[in-house]
Amino acid sequence: MQAKKIAAALVAGFTALALSACGNGIAGGGSGSGGGAKTTFRLAFNQTEKHPQYKAAEELGKKLEKATDGRYSIEVFANETLGSQNEVVQNVSDGTVDMMYIAGPVLESFNKDFIVFNLPYMFDSPEAQAKVFADDAVMGGLKTSLEDSKKITVLGALHAGTRNVYNAKHAIKSPADMANLKIRVQQSDSQVQMIKDMGGVASPMGQGEVYTALQSGVLDGAENNETVFNALKHDEVAKYYSYTRHLMIPDYLVMSTTVLKGMPEADRKALLELVPGAVDQANTGLLQYAADSKKASQETGAKFNDDVDVAAFKAATSGLVKASINTPVRQALCDAVQKANAKA
Template identity: 80%
Template sequence: MQAKKIAAAVVAGITALALSACGSPAGGGGTGGGEKTTFRLAFNQTEAHPQFKAAEELGKKLEQATDGRYTIEVFANETLGSQNEVVQQVSDGTVDMMYIGGPVMESFNQDFIVFNLPYVFDSPEAQAKVFADEAVMGDLKKSIEGSKKITVLGALHAGVRNVYNAKKPVTSPADLAGMKIRVQQSDSQVKMIQDMGGVASPMGQGDVYSALQTGVLDGAENNETVFNALKHDEVAKYYSYTRHLMIPDYLLMSTEVLNKMDEKDRTALLELIPETIDAANKGFMEFVEESKAASEKTGAKFNDDVDTSAFKAATESLVKASINNPVRQKLYDAVQKANG
């Protein structure tokens, strides 16, 4: 019995040393004794994505700004789970940070819908101006701290979404008649495609390629980076610039993990966020051009002869119906002011 107790003590000691060597676990927040806390940041796209690169750079700058007390490790390709799975872990504090798509945020606070509506933003510049304005964004970013223990650190440009299909170029709503178009699993997105003339088919992103390949879907809607990265350009050659959505991504952090940081270190992290967003946004613009060129090499055809005013008019009722409380009206008005 004594020998077993000694062996158990040795194993416990080895385990403690191993954990110490690896840094604090997710949400640890502890910096005593010179320990390093490594925040885990979940991402659902590849290491080539500019948001991944910006997050890695954020980790390096955070480590330098906190004298080695904090850094960030980025987990790409959904290695920590899907966005819907990971956001619950961020809420629990078992994953520290993540990037998340705008539509998912509607399930936590429906006021986020304002930025997910068709033809709300006129340009990426107007979008960036709104997102950088704390007078506009401050309350929204903190709005789920109480209910979900999640803080929104910032909002990022995630491209302009357009329609693509396997049949023909799309120039007007009439061209989408009868076409089964994949949309995100969101009521507002379903209504949008219906108003644009198509047949909305909600579906997980992982099933889209095979559905396009087999004809279950006629098309989908997304930005050029996804069109190329997921090889949809192989099975849906006609990409048309409807420019119907400019949905953002958000950088989230566990509120409890954030609040456990020493004030000086927390301030250092928050001060790094704007430049991180700026780097990700600039990188995204370059990524779009690279993706478009790569898709053209596969034979994809990009069509800019689109009557966007007709699509905008077709979706106006959805926008008006969604701006239905003072909070959303304030956000919408701020966007219109930024649009100029």
């Protein structure tokens, strides 16, 4: 009997050691209790593994794991595998998905002040945009503005390229060329109005539906940067890409406020200190990715047109800009952008 007790004790001891060595493999939840437990944050992304934002998030996860002695890491789920942005943001809100990249217009639906950065011809350059987004005196209020209502914290704002119009019919040179073209936009009131002002017919739609809609003729075109045009193969079904340069709206890296605040203070601080480096990596990578994407699309037969009356499009959308900057908060954000434009 005594021998059996000793054997049982040894088995229990070895089992405990094995479990301790392996960790508990927690995925999501963000409780971060420490003591050897590992939490893997799930980060949702609606584009491919080739995108610089994907690569930056992967690198962020590796650095976070090192900085927290293995307590936290990040797994990135690309290609809308966790759902569309409008679906996933609700999951981030309730804490069932930890993190995501999200387009500016989606956040605009939760706090209208985000509209300032989504307006046409707001930023003159990526450099000006980066200056604004790196300034906590400008961005601090926006980053925390959704914490009470949606339990979402904005960790950082990223350059998401310059958006232009592409379609299956013809090159776009002036607003007159947009007449009767059904153009996909993000699900945002301001984006719908923008396309109307530019002369087209706005069709709000999720990103995952666009290729089929272009292929079938439900849509004539869309508006996005060169990376999306190529990566999602829109260049196969809408070969006329015209540099209207109408938008430089950002993407945001956001996180469940509940998950973030559930981290031990030191680990939370480590994460927040790593975010600016991830933003810089993604921004730098995107510029080269856009150039490579354009070249790849040209090889498929896509035609890029830079003979565009940008001034005419800017004038056509100026009413939307003026009407949208209608509170002191939005005016202050707009002033900060104009100041950065002047210095960049």
